[in-house]
Amino acid sequence: MGNAQSGGIPREILDDLKLTTRFSESEITQWYENFQKQCPTGRITLQQFEEIYGKFFPDSDATTYAQHVFRSFDANDDGTLDFKEYVVALHMTSSGKSTLKLEWAFSLFDVDKNGYVTKPEVIELSQAIFKLIPKDKQTSLPNDESTPEKRAEKLWAIFDKKDNERVAEGEFIEAIQSSDDGLRLIQYDHK
Numbered sequence: 186m187g188n189a190q191s192g193g194i195p196r197e198i199l200d201d202l203k204l205t206t207r208f209s210e211s212e213i214t215q216w217y218e219n220f221q222k223q224c225p226t227g228r229i230t231l232q233q234f235e236e237i238y239g240k241f242f243p244d245s246d247a248t249t250y251a252q253h254v255f256r257s258f259d260a261n262d263d264g265t266l267d268f269k270e271y272v273v274a275l276h277m278t279s280s281g282k283s284t285l286k287l288e289w290a291f292s293l294f295d296v297d298k299n300g301y302v303t304k305p306e307v308i309e310l311s312q313a314i315f316k317l318i319p320k321d322k323q324t325s326l327p328n329d330e331s332t333p334e335k336r337a338e339k340l341w342a343i344f345d346k347k348d349n350e351r352v353a354e355g356e357f358i359e360a361i362q363s364s365d366d367g368l369r370l371i372q373y374d375h376k
């Protein structure tokens with residue numbers, strides 16, 4: 186990475202992130218310092234990411250889901266997350282703007298990154314999301330959401346597509362926004 190002045194954040198990264206995320210200079214600088222402390226190499230590996238994620242889900246198996254999230258954050262596909270990818274990801278997942286969150290959800294579901302979500306991709310993510318749900322909570326789910334396959338069927342039905350058709354980003358966002366169950370089915374809220 187460029188020449189960091191006295192361990193601080195390189196100016197071009199700071200300017201770029203201020204522009205793309207609208208986080209403040211002090212927020213970004215603070216995160217950069219924490220990031221450097223936790224990741225002296227400046228990069229998060231998939232294994233580290235899985236460990237971080239696992240801590241948030243002590244009662245379930247977050248590994249598969251973490252792999253999908255990692256893939257969706259790794260914008261340049263090099264198998265690591267650098268600070269910029271990390272902050273952009275943080276921005277997308279924590280933003281109050283729901284379209285931004287849904288854009289991210291779309292990239293999460295678009296496993297092969299071809300710009301469309303297919304039914305097999307919905308099934309794959311439904312399986313990963315289901316594994317996030319602790320075993321004791323799985324048993325109290327409504328009957329039509331009690332298995333990954335049922336959840337995938339319910340979610341796919343929202344898009345109003347045939348099984349062999351595909352969903353573009355705009356269609357994905359619109360369908361989730363105008364559905365009662367959509368938001369709930371594309372994530373697991375573990376609060």
Ligand SMILES: [Ca+2]
Nearest residue numbers: 259261263265
């Ligand atoms: Ca990367």
Ligand SMILES: [Ca+2]
Nearest residue numbers: 295297299301
């Ligand atoms: Ca795809």
